Amino acid sequence: MRYSTGAVNVYVANGCSGPDLKLCIKEANAFAAWYQVSGHTSVSRWQDGNVWGSDFRDGGGDLDPGGGADITEIYFYSGHGTCQNPPTSTSPDFISTCGNFGKPSRVDIGAECGFGNGSGTLQFLFLDASCPMDLVSITTNWFAPFAGLHMAVGHSGTSNADTLDSVDRGSQFGARTAGLPDPAGWLFPQQSVGDAWMATGTIDIQSGCSAVVVAAGRTESEAVDRREHERIDDHRADPDSTWIAWRWRTR
Amino acid sequence: MPDANEKLAELNRRIERPRLLEEASAIVGFDLGARPEVGVAANAVGIRSRAYSYSRRVDSLTVFARDAAYGIDGRAGAWTGAARPLEAACRRIARAAGVPPREIAAIDILTDLGQSARRDASEDLSEPTVLQRVAVARRVVDGVPVWSSFCSVALTREGELGEVELHWPQITAVALREAQHLGELSGRWKPDPPEGAVVEEVDAGIIHSPAIGFMMDIVPVIRVIYGPRDGEHGRKAVDYLDRHGSSVAMPRDIDGMPAKSYERSSPPTSTAS
Numbered sequence: 001m002r003y004s005t006g007a008v009n010v011y012v013a014n015g016c017s018g019p020d021l022k023l024c025i026k027e028a029n030a031f032a033a034w035y036q037v038s039g040h041t042s043v044s045r046w047q048d049g050n051v052w053g054s055d056f057r058d059g060g061g062d063l064d065p066g067g068g069a070d071i072t073e074i075y076f077y078s079g080h081g082t083c084q085n086p087p088t089s090t091s092p093d094f095i096s097t098c099g100n101f102g103k104p105s106r107v108d109i110g111a112e113c114g115f116g117n118g119s120g121t122l123q124f125l126f127l128d129a130s131c132p133m134d135l136v137s138i139t140t141n142w143f144a145p146f147a148g149l150h151m152a153v154g155h156s157g158t159s160n161a162d163t164l165d166s167v168d169r170g171s172q173f174g175a176r177t178a179g180l181p182d183p184a185g186w187l188f189p190q191q192s193v194g195d196a197w198m199a200t201g202t203i204d205i206q207s208g209c210s211a212v213v214v215a216a217g218r219t220e221s222e223a224v225d226r227r228e229h230e231r232i233d234d235h236r237a238d239p240d241s242t243w244i245a246w247r248w249r250t251r
Numbered sequence: 252m253p254d255a256n257e258k259l260a261e262l263n264r265r266i267e268r269p270r271l272l273e274e275a276s277a278i279v280g281f282d283l284g285a286r287p288e289v290g291v292a293a294n295a296v297g298i299r300s301r302a303y304s305y306s307r308r309v310d311s312l313t314v315f316a317r318d319a320a321y322g323i324d325g326r327a328g329a330w331t332g333a334a335r336p337l338e339a340a341c342r343r344i345a346r347a348a349g350v351p352p353r354e355i356a357a358i359d360i361l362t363d364l365g366q367s368a369r370r371d372a373s374e375d376l377s378e379p380t381v382l383q384r385v386a387v388a389r390r391v392v393d394g395v396p397v398w399s400s401f402c403s404v405a406l407t408r409e410g411e412l413g414e415v416e417l418h419w420p421q422i423t424a425v426a427l428r429e430a431q432h433l434g435e436l437s438g439r440w441k442p443d444p445p446e447g448a449v450v451e452e453v454d455a456g457i458i459h460s461p462a463i464g465f466m467m468d469i470v471p472v473i474r475v476i477y478g479p480r481d482g483e484h485g486r487k488a489v490d491y492l493d494r495h496g497s498s499v500a501m502p503r504d505i506d507g508m509p510a511k512s513y514e515r516s517s518p519p520t521s522t523a524s
Protein backbone atom coordinates (compact mmCIF):
# COMPACT_ATOMS: atom_id res chain seq x y z
CA MET A 1 0.00 0.00 0.00
CA ARG A 2 1.10 3.56 -0.63
CA TYR A 3 0.93 6.08 2.20
CA SER A 4 1.59 9.75 2.84
CA THR A 5 1.93 11.74 6.02
CA GLY A 6 1.40 15.43 6.76
CA ALA A 7 2.54 16.86 10.09
CA VAL A 8 2.42 20.44 11.31
CA ASN A 9 4.35 21.70 14.32
CA VAL A 10 4.87 25.31 13.25
CA TYR A 11 1.90 27.65 13.23
CA VAL A 12 2.95 30.99 14.74
CA ALA A 13 6.07 31.65 12.64
CA ASN A 14 4.06 30.94 9.50
CA GLY A 15 1.47 33.53 10.43
CA CYS A 16 -1.23 31.25 11.82
CA SER A 17 -2.73 31.37 15.27
CA GLY A 18 -0.96 29.14 17.72
CA PRO A 19 0.17 27.60 19.79
CA ASP A 20 2.87 25.65 18.01
CA LEU A 21 3.03 21.92 18.64
CA LYS A 22 6.16 19.88 19.31
CA LEU A 23 5.28 16.26 18.70
CA CYS A 24 3.36 16.07 15.41
CA ILE A 25 6.42 15.55 13.21
CA LYS A 26 7.85 12.94 15.58
CA GLU A 27 4.48 11.21 15.57
CA ALA A 28 4.30 11.13 11.77
CA ASN A 29 7.89 9.91 11.55
CA ALA A 30 7.12 7.05 13.91
CA PHE A 31 3.91 6.18 12.03
CA ALA A 32 5.93 6.13 8.81
CA ALA A 33 8.63 3.93 10.36
CA TRP A 34 6.08 1.25 11.29
CA TYR A 35 4.61 1.35 7.79
CA GLN A 36 8.04 1.23 6.23
CA VAL A 37 9.19 -1.84 8.18
CA SER A 38 5.93 -3.49 7.16
CA GLY A 39 6.69 -3.05 3.48
CA HIS A 40 4.46 -0.12 2.54
CA THR A 41 5.59 2.61 0.18
CA SER A 42 5.96 6.23 1.19
CA VAL A 43 4.74 8.81 -1.35
CA SER A 44 4.87 12.20 0.39
CA ARG A 45 6.03 13.14 3.88
CA TRP A 46 5.41 16.89 4.09
CA GLN A 47 5.88 18.95 7.23
CA ASP A 48 4.89 22.38 8.54
CA GLY A 49 4.37 24.94 5.75
CA ASN A 50 4.61 22.24 3.11
CA VAL A 51 1.31 20.72 4.28
CA TRP A 52 -1.38 22.72 2.52
CA GLY A 53 -5.09 23.09 3.08
CA SER A 54 -5.56 22.39 -0.61
CA ASP A 55 -4.13 18.88 -0.09
CA PHE A 56 -7.48 17.94 1.43
CA ARG A 57 -9.81 19.92 -0.88
CA ASP A 58 -11.80 17.93 -3.42
CA GLY A 59 -11.03 19.32 -6.85
CA GLY A 60 -8.84 21.96 -5.28
CA GLY A 61 -5.60 20.09 -4.73
CA ASP A 62 -6.31 16.69 -3.20
CA LEU A 63 -5.04 15.14 -6.43
CA ASP A 64 -1.89 17.27 -6.52
CA PRO A 65 0.80 14.70 -7.39
CA GLY A 66 3.17 16.60 -5.11
CA GLY A 67 1.26 15.81 -1.93
CA GLY A 68 -2.49 15.71 -2.27
CA ALA A 69 -4.21 13.45 0.23
CA ASP A 70 -6.16 11.57 -2.46
CA ILE A 71 -3.20 10.18 -4.42
CA THR A 72 -2.36 7.29 -2.05
CA GLU A 73 -4.36 4.61 -0.25
CA ILE A 74 -3.44 5.87 3.23
CA TYR A 75 -2.96 9.40 4.58
CA PHE A 76 -1.96 10.22 8.16
CA TYR A 77 -2.33 13.83 9.33
CA SER A 78 -1.01 15.19 12.61
CA GLY A 79 -1.64 18.80 13.60
CA HIS A 80 -4.27 21.16 14.88
CA GLY A 81 -7.98 20.87 14.25
CA THR A 82 -10.68 23.12 15.62
CA CYS A 83 -12.85 22.37 18.62
CA GLN A 84 -16.18 24.09 19.18
CA ASN A 85 -17.26 24.44 22.75
CA PRO A 86 -19.57 22.62 22.54
CA PRO A 87 -20.28 21.63 18.93
CA THR A 88 -23.87 21.44 17.66
CA SER A 89 -25.41 19.22 14.99
CA THR A 90 -24.60 21.82 12.31
CA SER A 91 -21.05 22.65 13.46
CA PRO A 92 -18.41 22.06 10.79
CA ASP A 93 -15.34 19.86 11.38
CA PHE A 94 -11.92 21.19 10.43
CA ILE A 95 -8.36 20.27 9.57
CA SER A 96 -6.14 23.26 10.43
CA THR A 97 -2.88 23.30 8.50
CA CYS A 98 -0.62 26.32 8.17
CA GLY A 99 0.64 26.07 4.62
CA ASN A 100 2.88 28.22 2.47
CA PHE A 101 0.47 27.70 -0.42
CA GLY A 102 -2.91 26.14 -1.03
CA LYS A 103 -4.70 28.52 1.28
CA PRO A 104 -6.92 28.86 3.13
CA SER A 105 -5.13 26.60 5.56
CA ARG A 106 -8.29 25.62 7.38
CA VAL A 107 -10.32 22.94 5.64
CA ASP A 108 -14.04 22.48 6.26
CA ILE A 109 -14.27 18.69 5.98
CA GLY A 110 -18.00 18.37 5.29
CA ALA A 111 -18.11 21.19 2.76
CA GLU A 112 -14.80 20.74 0.96
CA CYS A 113 -13.61 17.12 1.14
CA GLY A 114 -14.38 14.13 -1.03
CA PHE A 115 -11.90 11.26 -1.23
CA GLY A 116 -11.70 8.30 -3.57
CA ASN A 117 -13.75 9.89 -6.35
CA GLY A 118 -12.56 10.33 -9.92
CA SER A 119 -8.92 9.36 -10.05
CA GLY A 120 -8.63 9.67 -6.27
CA THR A 121 -7.37 6.54 -4.50
CA LEU A 122 -7.59 7.30 -0.80
CA GLN A 123 -9.03 4.42 1.23
CA PHE A 124 -7.97 5.28 4.80
CA LEU A 125 -7.85 8.80 6.22
CA PHE A 126 -6.21 8.99 9.64
CA LEU A 127 -6.68 12.39 11.28
CA ASP A 128 -4.90 13.06 14.55
CA ALA A 129 -6.16 16.61 14.70
CA SER A 130 -8.28 16.90 17.80
CA CYS A 131 -11.96 17.46 16.96
CA PRO A 132 -12.43 16.63 13.25
CA MET A 133 -15.12 14.03 13.91
CA ASP A 134 -17.61 15.46 16.41
CA LEU A 135 -20.28 12.89 17.16
CA VAL A 136 -23.10 15.41 17.33
CA SER A 137 -22.46 16.58 13.76
CA ILE A 138 -21.10 13.40 12.21
CA THR A 139 -23.90 12.96 9.68
CA THR A 140 -23.59 16.61 8.69
CA ASN A 141 -19.90 16.38 7.94
CA TRP A 142 -18.92 12.81 7.18
CA PHE A 143 -21.04 11.60 4.29
CA ALA A 144 -19.34 13.92 1.81
CA PRO A 145 -15.74 12.73 2.34
CA PHE A 146 -16.79 9.13 1.63
CA ALA A 147 -16.69 9.22 -2.15
CA GLY A 148 -14.84 5.91 -2.39
CA LEU A 149 -13.01 6.32 0.92
CA HIS A 150 -13.26 3.18 3.08
CA MET A 151 -12.61 4.42 6.61
CA ALA A 152 -11.59 7.49 8.57
CA VAL A 153 -10.49 8.01 12.17
CA GLY A 154 -10.48 11.11 14.35
CA HIS A 155 -11.71 12.52 17.63
CA SER A 156 -14.81 14.12 19.04
CA GLY A 157 -14.41 16.62 21.84
CA THR A 158 -14.49 20.18 23.07
CA SER A 159 -11.82 22.60 24.18
CA ASN A 160 -12.27 21.20 27.68
CA ALA A 161 -12.13 17.56 26.53
CA ASP A 162 -9.44 17.59 23.91
CA THR A 163 -6.55 15.52 22.64
CA LEU A 164 -3.04 16.27 23.87
CA ASP A 165 -0.03 16.60 21.61
CA SER A 166 1.37 13.06 21.44
CA VAL A 167 3.85 10.79 19.71
CA ASP A 168 2.51 7.52 21.04
CA ARG A 169 -1.04 7.86 19.77
CA GLY A 170 -0.12 7.84 16.09
CA SER A 171 2.92 5.65 16.49
CA GLN A 172 1.06 2.87 18.27
CA PHE A 173 -1.81 3.16 15.79
CA GLY A 174 0.74 2.67 13.03
CA ALA A 175 2.28 -0.28 14.85
CA ARG A 176 -1.09 -2.03 15.15
CA THR A 177 -2.41 -1.36 11.64
CA ALA A 178 0.67 -1.65 9.43
CA GLY A 179 0.72 -5.46 9.37
CA LEU A 180 4.16 -6.25 10.77
CA PRO A 181 5.93 -9.22 9.20
CA ASP A 182 5.60 -12.49 11.13
CA PRO A 183 6.37 -13.47 13.79
CA ALA A 184 6.26 -9.85 15.07
CA GLY A 185 2.86 -9.74 13.33
CA TRP A 186 1.36 -12.02 15.94
CA LEU A 187 3.70 -11.38 18.90
CA PHE A 188 2.51 -7.76 18.78
CA PRO A 189 -1.23 -7.20 18.21
CA GLN A 190 -2.19 -6.47 14.61
CA GLN A 191 -5.71 -5.15 14.46
CA SER A 192 -8.47 -3.85 12.26
CA VAL A 193 -8.47 -0.08 11.80
CA GLY A 194 -11.45 0.24 14.15
CA ASP A 195 -10.02 -1.90 16.96
CA ALA A 196 -6.62 -0.22 16.69
CA TRP A 197 -8.08 3.27 16.94
CA MET A 198 -10.22 2.37 19.95
CA ALA A 199 -7.06 1.15 21.70
CA THR A 200 -4.70 3.93 20.63
CA GLY A 201 -6.95 6.89 19.85
CA THR A 202 -7.60 7.07 23.59
CA ILE A 203 -3.89 7.57 24.40
CA ASP A 204 -3.03 11.07 25.67
CA ILE A 205 -6.54 12.51 25.56
CA GLN A 206 -8.49 14.33 28.23
CA SER A 207 -11.47 12.92 30.06
CA GLY A 208 -14.61 13.31 27.94
CA CYS A 209 -12.79 13.19 24.60
CA SER A 210 -13.71 10.32 22.25
CA ALA A 211 -11.76 8.33 19.67
CA VAL A 212 -14.06 7.87 16.65
CA VAL A 213 -13.88 5.61 13.59
CA VAL A 214 -16.25 5.86 10.61
CA ALA A 215 -16.75 3.39 7.76
CA ALA A 216 -18.98 3.43 4.70
CA GLY A 217 -20.98 0.74 2.91
CA ARG A 218 -23.74 0.14 0.40
CA THR A 219 -25.76 -1.44 3.19
CA GLU A 220 -25.79 -0.88 6.92
CA SER A 221 -24.31 -4.32 7.53
CA GLU A 222 -21.46 -3.67 5.11
CA ALA A 223 -20.61 -0.37 6.81
CA VAL A 224 -20.72 -2.05 10.23
CA ASP A 225 -18.58 -4.94 9.01
CA ARG A 226 -15.93 -2.56 7.70
CA ARG A 227 -16.07 -0.55 10.92
CA GLU A 228 -15.33 -3.66 12.97
CA HIS A 229 -13.08 -5.69 10.72
CA GLU A 230 -11.48 -3.90 7.80
CA ARG A 231 -7.68 -3.89 7.84
CA ILE A 232 -5.59 -1.71 5.61
CA ASP A 233 -4.33 -4.69 3.62
CA ASP A 234 -7.70 -6.42 3.11
CA HIS A 235 -7.82 -5.10 -0.47
CA ARG A 236 -11.56 -4.65 -0.27
CA ALA A 237 -13.32 -2.85 -3.11
CA ASP A 238 -14.24 0.80 -2.66
CA PRO A 239 -17.60 1.09 -0.90
CA ASP A 240 -20.71 2.82 -2.03
CA SER A 241 -21.45 5.26 0.80
CA THR A 242 -25.20 4.90 1.08
CA TRP A 243 -24.57 4.11 4.73
CA ILE A 244 -21.97 5.17 7.25
CA ALA A 245 -21.41 3.39 10.56
CA TRP A 246 -19.32 4.79 13.35
CA ARG A 247 -17.95 3.59 16.66
CA TRP A 248 -16.45 5.52 19.52
CA ARG A 249 -14.76 5.12 22.87
CA THR A 250 -14.72 7.95 25.40
CA ARG A 251 -12.03 8.46 28.05
CA MET B 252 22.88 -26.97 8.57
CA PRO B 253 21.30 -24.03 10.39
CA ASP B 254 23.49 -20.98 10.89
CA ALA B 255 24.40 -19.71 14.34
CA ASN B 256 21.47 -17.29 14.56
CA GLU B 257 18.99 -20.00 13.64
CA LYS B 258 20.55 -22.22 16.30
CA LEU B 259 20.03 -19.46 18.86
CA ALA B 260 16.47 -18.91 17.71
CA GLU B 261 15.73 -22.61 18.12
CA LEU B 262 17.35 -22.63 21.56
CA ASN B 263 15.31 -19.58 22.55
CA ARG B 264 12.14 -21.29 21.42
CA ARG B 265 12.99 -24.51 23.26
CA ILE B 266 13.84 -22.71 26.51
CA GLU B 267 10.92 -20.29 26.37
CA ARG B 268 8.19 -22.80 25.45
CA PRO B 269 7.59 -24.30 28.93
CA ARG B 270 7.90 -20.88 30.58
CA LEU B 271 5.38 -19.32 28.22
CA LEU B 272 2.95 -22.21 28.64
CA GLU B 273 3.15 -21.84 32.39
CA GLU B 274 2.76 -18.05 32.28
CA ALA B 275 -0.19 -18.20 29.89
CA SER B 276 -1.92 -20.57 32.26
CA ALA B 277 -1.04 -18.69 35.44
CA ILE B 278 -1.67 -15.12 34.26
CA VAL B 279 -4.55 -15.36 31.81
CA GLY B 280 -5.75 -18.95 32.28
CA PHE B 281 -5.18 -19.98 28.66
CA ASP B 282 -4.42 -23.61 27.86
CA LEU B 283 -2.43 -23.62 24.65
CA GLY B 284 -2.18 -27.39 24.43
CA ALA B 285 0.89 -29.53 24.03
CA ARG B 286 2.23 -28.21 20.74
CA PRO B 287 1.75 -24.47 20.42
CA GLU B 288 3.71 -22.50 17.85
CA VAL B 289 6.53 -20.57 19.52
CA GLY B 290 7.63 -17.22 18.11
CA VAL B 291 10.76 -15.20 18.86
CA ALA B 292 11.46 -11.83 17.25
CA ALA B 293 13.35 -8.75 18.36
CA ASN B 294 12.34 -8.15 21.99
CA ALA B 295 9.20 -10.31 22.02
CA VAL B 296 8.44 -13.98 22.54
CA GLY B 297 5.15 -15.80 22.43
CA ILE B 298 3.12 -18.91 21.81
CA ARG B 299 -0.07 -19.45 19.91
CA SER B 300 -2.56 -22.18 19.10
CA ARG B 301 -5.66 -22.01 16.92
CA ALA B 302 -7.65 -20.77 19.90
CA TYR B 303 -5.28 -18.56 21.88
CA SER B 304 -2.18 -16.41 21.69
CA TYR B 305 0.06 -15.23 24.49
CA SER B 306 3.17 -13.07 24.06
CA ARG B 307 5.36 -10.77 26.07
CA ARG B 308 8.29 -8.44 25.76
CA VAL B 309 11.62 -9.56 27.16
CA ASP B 310 12.67 -6.04 28.25
CA SER B 311 9.57 -5.03 30.18
CA LEU B 312 6.56 -6.36 32.05
CA THR B 313 4.43 -6.26 28.92
CA VAL B 314 1.94 -8.98 28.05
CA PHE B 315 -0.49 -9.49 25.15
CA ALA B 316 -3.05 -12.31 25.23
CA ARG B 317 -6.07 -13.07 23.10
CA ASP B 318 -8.80 -15.64 22.69
CA ALA B 319 -9.38 -15.84 18.94
CA ALA B 320 -13.12 -16.29 19.47
CA TYR B 321 -13.44 -12.98 21.35
CA GLY B 322 -14.71 -9.90 19.52
CA ILE B 323 -17.70 -7.63 19.11
CA ASP B 324 -19.21 -9.98 16.54
CA GLY B 325 -16.82 -12.85 17.17
CA ARG B 326 -18.00 -16.36 18.06
CA ALA B 327 -17.58 -15.71 21.80
CA GLY B 328 -18.78 -12.10 21.57
CA ALA B 329 -17.77 -9.20 23.80
CA TRP B 330 -18.84 -8.15 27.26
CA THR B 331 -21.57 -5.49 27.54
CA GLY B 332 -22.60 -6.13 31.14
CA ALA B 333 -21.75 -4.76 34.56
CA ALA B 334 -18.43 -3.18 35.49
CA ARG B 335 -17.65 -5.39 38.46
CA PRO B 336 -16.56 -8.55 36.59
CA LEU B 337 -14.32 -6.43 34.38
CA GLU B 338 -12.70 -4.72 37.35
CA ALA B 339 -12.21 -8.03 39.12
CA ALA B 340 -10.61 -9.62 36.06
CA CYS B 341 -8.33 -6.62 35.60
CA ARG B 342 -7.10 -6.79 39.22
CA ARG B 343 -6.71 -10.56 39.09
CA ILE B 344 -4.63 -10.52 35.93
CA ALA B 345 -2.47 -7.62 37.04
CA ARG B 346 -1.73 -9.39 40.32
CA ALA B 347 -0.96 -12.69 38.58
CA ALA B 348 1.47 -10.88 36.29
CA GLY B 349 3.33 -9.40 39.25
CA VAL B 350 1.81 -5.93 39.50
CA PRO B 351 1.71 -4.73 43.12
CA PRO B 352 -1.98 -4.05 43.90
CA ARG B 353 -1.08 -0.70 45.46
CA GLU B 354 0.13 0.53 42.07
CA ILE B 355 -3.36 0.37 40.57
CA ALA B 356 -4.55 3.94 40.95
CA ALA B 357 -7.96 3.38 39.39
CA ILE B 358 -9.74 1.19 36.89
CA ASP B 359 -11.71 2.98 34.21
CA ILE B 360 -14.56 1.16 32.50
CA LEU B 361 -14.65 2.35 28.90
CA THR B 362 -17.60 1.66 26.64
CA ASP B 363 -17.50 1.24 22.87
CA LEU B 364 -20.67 2.56 21.28
CA GLY B 365 -21.84 2.20 17.69
CA GLN B 366 -24.34 3.96 15.47
CA SER B 367 -25.16 4.18 11.78
CA ALA B 368 -27.07 6.37 9.36
CA ARG B 369 -28.35 6.20 5.80
CA ARG B 370 -27.34 9.06 3.54
CA ASP B 371 -30.87 10.03 2.55
CA ALA B 372 -32.19 9.80 6.12
CA SER B 373 -29.23 11.05 8.06
CA GLU B 374 -31.30 12.85 10.66
CA ASP B 375 -33.24 9.71 11.49
CA LEU B 376 -30.70 8.05 13.75
CA SER B 377 -31.14 4.93 15.78
CA GLU B 378 -30.04 4.98 19.39
CA PRO B 379 -26.35 4.17 19.98
CA THR B 380 -25.68 0.49 20.63
CA VAL B 381 -23.31 -0.69 23.35
CA LEU B 382 -20.76 -2.82 21.51
CA GLN B 383 -18.48 -3.74 24.39
CA ARG B 384 -17.06 -2.56 27.69
CA VAL B 385 -13.42 -2.85 28.67
CA ALA B 386 -11.46 -2.21 31.87
CA VAL B 387 -8.32 -0.09 31.78
CA ALA B 388 -6.17 0.27 34.90
CA ARG B 389 -4.12 3.40 35.54
CA ARG B 390 -0.88 3.38 37.50
CA VAL B 391 0.61 5.30 40.39
CA VAL B 392 3.85 4.48 42.24
CA ASP B 393 4.30 6.03 45.67
CA GLY B 394 2.08 8.92 44.68
CA VAL B 395 3.69 9.43 41.26
CA PRO B 396 1.44 8.86 38.22
CA VAL B 397 2.97 6.71 35.49
CA TRP B 398 0.97 7.97 32.54
CA SER B 399 2.17 5.46 29.95
CA SER B 400 1.39 2.28 31.93
CA PHE B 401 -1.90 0.44 31.60
CA CYS B 402 -3.63 -2.88 31.99
CA SER B 403 -6.50 -3.34 29.55
CA VAL B 404 -8.88 -6.30 29.91
CA ALA B 405 -11.78 -7.32 27.68
CA LEU B 406 -14.15 -10.23 28.33
CA THR B 407 -16.27 -12.41 26.09
CA ARG B 408 -20.06 -12.28 26.12
CA GLU B 409 -20.10 -14.95 28.86
CA GLY B 410 -17.45 -13.26 30.97
CA GLU B 411 -14.46 -15.38 29.97
CA LEU B 412 -11.19 -13.65 29.29
CA GLY B 413 -11.13 -12.24 25.76
CA GLU B 414 -8.13 -9.97 25.43
CA VAL B 415 -5.43 -8.62 27.73
CA GLU B 416 -2.79 -5.97 27.25
CA LEU B 417 -0.60 -5.22 30.23
CA HIS B 418 2.22 -2.68 29.96
CA TRP B 419 3.73 -2.06 33.38
CA PRO B 420 7.52 -1.65 33.14
CA GLN B 421 9.63 -1.61 36.25
CA ILE B 422 10.30 1.88 37.59
CA THR B 423 13.70 2.27 39.23
CA ALA B 424 14.11 3.97 42.60
CA VAL B 425 16.24 6.65 40.95
CA ALA B 426 13.54 7.52 38.41
CA LEU B 427 10.94 7.57 41.14
CA ARG B 428 13.03 9.87 43.32
CA GLU B 429 13.50 12.30 40.44
CA ALA B 430 9.77 12.26 39.65
CA GLN B 431 9.04 13.07 43.29
CA HIS B 432 11.50 15.96 43.12
CA LEU B 433 9.81 17.21 39.94
CA GLY B 434 6.52 17.00 41.81
CA GLU B 435 7.87 19.43 44.41
CA LEU B 436 9.00 21.78 41.64
CA SER B 437 5.75 21.64 39.74
CA GLY B 438 3.82 22.80 42.79
CA ARG B 439 5.94 25.93 43.06
CA TRP B 440 6.73 26.86 39.46
CA LYS B 441 4.72 27.87 36.45
CA PRO B 442 6.30 28.04 32.99
CA ASP B 443 5.74 30.88 30.55
CA PRO B 444 3.22 29.76 27.94
CA PRO B 445 4.14 29.78 24.25
CA GLU B 446 2.45 32.31 21.99
CA GLY B 447 -1.23 31.62 21.54
CA ALA B 448 -1.51 29.47 24.66
CA VAL B 449 -2.33 29.63 28.33
CA VAL B 450 -1.02 27.27 30.98
CA GLU B 451 -3.80 24.87 31.88
CA GLU B 452 -2.14 22.21 34.02
CA VAL B 453 1.30 21.54 35.52
CA ASP B 454 1.96 18.11 36.97
CA ALA B 455 4.82 15.69 37.52
CA GLY B 456 4.95 12.01 36.68
CA ILE B 457 6.70 9.36 34.65
CA ILE B 458 6.37 8.58 30.96
CA HIS B 459 7.88 5.57 29.24
CA SER B 460 8.03 3.81 25.90
CA PRO B 461 4.69 2.44 24.70
CA ALA B 462 3.65 -1.22 24.64
CA ILE B 463 4.60 -2.07 21.06
CA GLY B 464 8.17 -1.14 20.38
CA PHE B 465 11.79 -2.11 20.33
CA MET B 466 13.09 0.18 23.08
CA MET B 467 12.20 0.85 26.69
CA ASP B 468 12.94 4.37 27.92
CA ILE B 469 11.66 5.64 31.25
CA VAL B 470 11.60 9.40 31.82
CA PRO B 471 10.52 11.42 34.89
CA VAL B 472 8.92 14.66 33.69
CA ILE B 473 7.06 17.81 34.51
CA ARG B 474 4.09 17.78 32.14
CA VAL B 475 2.66 21.14 31.16
CA ILE B 476 -0.63 21.20 29.25
CA TYR B 477 -1.47 24.41 27.43
CA GLY B 478 -4.94 25.51 26.39
CA PRO B 479 -5.38 27.61 23.25
CA ARG B 480 -5.69 31.33 23.92
CA ASP B 481 -8.33 31.63 21.16
CA GLY B 482 -10.28 28.80 22.78
CA GLU B 483 -10.77 26.94 19.49
CA HIS B 484 -7.56 25.35 18.25
CA GLY B 485 -7.79 21.68 19.09
CA ARG B 486 -4.95 19.29 20.08
CA LYS B 487 -3.45 20.91 23.12
CA ALA B 488 0.23 21.77 23.16
CA VAL B 489 2.17 19.86 25.81
CA ASP B 490 5.67 20.25 27.19
CA TYR B 491 7.52 17.40 28.87
CA LEU B 492 10.28 19.05 30.90
CA ASP B 493 13.17 18.07 33.14
CA ARG B 494 14.23 19.74 36.40
CA HIS B 495 15.83 22.60 34.44
CA GLY B 496 12.70 23.36 32.44
CA SER B 497 14.24 21.88 29.28
CA SER B 498 12.37 19.53 26.98
CA VAL B 499 13.21 15.86 27.59
CA ALA B 500 13.93 13.33 24.86
CA MET B 501 10.64 11.52 24.36
CA PRO B 502 10.59 7.76 25.07
CA ARG B 503 11.10 5.76 21.88
CA ASP B 504 9.33 2.76 20.45
CA ILE B 505 10.87 2.63 16.98
CA ASP B 506 13.47 4.78 15.29
CA GLY B 507 11.38 7.37 13.51
CA MET B 508 11.73 7.76 9.78
CA PRO B 509 12.51 11.44 9.23
CA ALA B 510 11.16 13.02 6.09
CA LYS B 511 13.61 14.41 3.56
CA SER B 512 14.18 18.06 4.19
CA TYR B 513 13.44 20.17 1.13
CA GLU B 514 10.90 22.75 0.17
CA ARG B 515 7.84 21.69 -1.74
CA SER B 516 7.56 23.48 -5.04
CA SER B 517 4.72 25.93 -5.41
CA PRO B 518 1.47 24.40 -6.64
CA PRO B 519 0.09 24.49 -10.14
CA THR B 520 -2.26 27.42 -10.66
CA SER B 521 -5.37 25.32 -10.11
CA THR B 522 -4.33 24.44 -6.56
CA ALA B 523 -2.93 27.84 -5.55
CA SER B 524 -4.95 30.11 -3.33
